[in-house]
Amino acid sequence: MARITSGEMKERLAVYFIMGSQNSERPAADVLKEALDGGVTLFQFREKGQGALKGADKEALARQLQRLCRAYGVPFIVNDDVELALAIDADGVHVGQDDEDARRVREKIGDKILGVSAHNVEEARAAVEAGADYLGVGPIYPTSSKEDAKEAQGPDVLRRLREAGIAIPIVAIGGITAGNAKTVIEAGADGVSVISAIASAPAPKAAAAALAEAVRAARTR
Numbered sequence: 001m002a003r004i005t006s007g008e009m010k011e012r013l014a015v016y017f018i019m020g021s022q023n024s025e026r027p028a029a030d031v032l033k034e035a036l037d038g039g040v041t042l043f044q045f046r047e048k049g050q051g052a053l054k055g056a057d058k059e060a061l062a063r064q065l066q067r068l069c070r071a072y073g074v075p076f077i078v079n080d081d082v083e084l085a086l087a088i089d090a091d092g093v094h095v096g097q098d099d100e101d102a103r104r105v106r107e108k109i110g111d112k113i114l115g116v117s118a119h120n121v122e123e124a125r126a127a128v129e130a131g132a133d134y135l136g137v138g139p140i141y142p143t144s145s146k147e148d149a150k151e152a153q154g155p156d157v158l159r160r161l162r163e164a165g166i167a168i169p170i171v172a173i174g175g176i177t178a179g180n181a182k183t184v185i186e187a188g189a190d191g192v193s194v195i196s197a198i199a200s201a202p203a204p205k206a207a208a209a210a211l212a213e214a215v216r217a218a219r220t221r
């Protein structure tokens with residue numbers, strides 16, 4: 001298996017859904033199935049925070065959600081937990097600035113997808129050097145989904161990265177909705193990643209479809 005191409009990565013980043021058991025009152029598999037039916041293009045299993053599953057329970061949920069993604073042909077990414085990603089042969093991992101060093105992760109995962117969080121040009125350049133396939137940039141807007149989120153940066157951080165010559169696929173994260181997706185795509189993101197916009201929606205399928213339409217419309221400008 002070769003590394004994902006930049007073009008394919010940009011396509012996959014269009015509507016990047018992230019969730020774990022703590023992001024909905026409903027069973028995660030039910031929410032994910034609706035999101036997949038609504039057209040999400042990439043999924044990240046992020047099992048963190050108060051009450052998060054651990055060990056065998058966490059792995060069992062990961063495998064259940066991975067099976068769903070496989071049935072829809074959507075790549076399955078694991079947040080933080082590189083060992084879990086390797087144990088279940090996930091399609092990739094996402095690590096932040098306070099997680100395992102991205103260069104070390106790239107050595108461990110071979111050609112799997114590697115996503116790295118970046119908040120500024122310096123972190124972005126280092127992530128590209130370390131072998132990242134995409135950057136997660138944000139929080140763009142205030143978020144209630146991440147307890148230790150940094151200050152919201154606004155869409156300008158995306159412009160600053162592109163003006164600095166950061167050409168790697170970028171997904172915007174943090175408080176993103178169908179209402180502000182166009183703004184972040186126009187600022188330079190290749191796609192949007194969301195937790196609550198889908199996981200907390202009364203109708204996750206419709207929420208996913210609305211995000212997909214907003215991104216598609218913004219890309220054709």
Ligand SMILES: Nc1nc(C(F)(F)F)ncc1COP(=O)(O)OP(=O)(O)O
Pocket residue numbers: 016018044046048079080094095096097098099115116117135136137146171172173193
């Ligand atoms: N999980 C993430 N996924 C993305 C993605 F690009 F995939 F949208 N971007 C950023 C983050 C945040 O990553 P991190 O800073 O390590 O915090 P946490 O591990 O709590 O999520």
Ligand SMILES: [Mg+2]
Pocket residue numbers: 079080094095096099
């Ligand atoms: Mg992390």
